[in-house]
Amino acid sequence: MILPSRLFCAPMAELTTPALRGTIRRFSKGAVLCSEMLSAGAIAAHSPHNEPLVRKLPGDDPFIYQIVGSNPRVMADACRILEARGCFSIDINMGCAAPDILKTGAGAQLLADPARAREVVAACRAATAGALSVKMRAGFEDADGKRLLGFCAMLHGEGVNFITLHGRHAKLGFRRSADWKLVSLLKKALPIPVIGNGDITAPDQALARLRETGCDAVMLGREAVKSPWIFALCERALSGSAEPLRVDLYEVFTETLRAIGTLLPERLHKSRGHRFAFYFSGNVHFSHDLFTRIRRENSIDAMTRAVEGYFDRNPGEQIREFQPVEGENQCGS
């Protein structure tokens, strides 16, 4: 399996909406985008409530659907339905540590139950001829290298085409740093592509991770919400381009909020608008003030007005210019 890019956007619940994906895509034509984590049960039940989350736009490709669940039959049904919609890969979530997910035996709980994980993967493999991937934590309550390699060898044996590793065990949440040595270990041991994930916030870090670990691609999560142009900067770094990138923060902020308003139903505006604004406000000097104002609002129009007000008061913050990083082309791309 050849990956379509060395840059992947992480799946993030309530964040990787069609709206944010559209913003990322305006900056980067090549990065692989991903859905929010989707309930396999809701997909298999053809729940109309779920449709806005499953919606895929033409600009999303190359695109991954991520599903979560622990029932092999239901997961297989979800694979069949999503494959028919067209995507680069269907990804099985083995990383989510939210209590509601764990208690159903899904997400990171599958790391603690390799027999069930095997059944889920085997059922999904039988259901789809397309690419099948797993995104996982390094373990459930510890990150033992030997156990990790054994688990991933099982995934490979069951026909998984590539694996994304977030180098923290599930019980850590986001504490400590992601352990990229585990990504190196996995890359050396597996014949399938390995994508490394965790804590990348800048293009030079992305380049360094690719170089140090030999992994096939890097996946960025939180930074892609705060800086939807990060993949464009990474692409420039990888290709050795010296072209600077000019970003209008006001435009990106308000256009993404408006896209949430037009692409998602009203019942999702508040949660998705606030979630995006929480990360994106981090770009401005008085981020706490801006986010506090946005959080008071329920409608996209009112959130957008809060952003307008901020940049009216702080016009000097609107434009950011990013220079290319040095050390480009060291990855041989």
Ligand SMILES: Cc1cc2nc3c(=O)[nH]c(=O)nc-3n(C[C@H](O)[C@H](O)[C@H](O)COP(=O)(O)O)c2cc1C
């Ligand atoms: C708000 C939020 C929601 C997330 N939702 C998901 C999810 O639905 N599926 C998943 O596999 N990982 C999810 N993650 C984890 C990210 O995909 C990623 O593995 C993690 O944030 C580490 O990458 P980063 O340091 O680049 O952010 C989520 C993370 C955050 C912060």
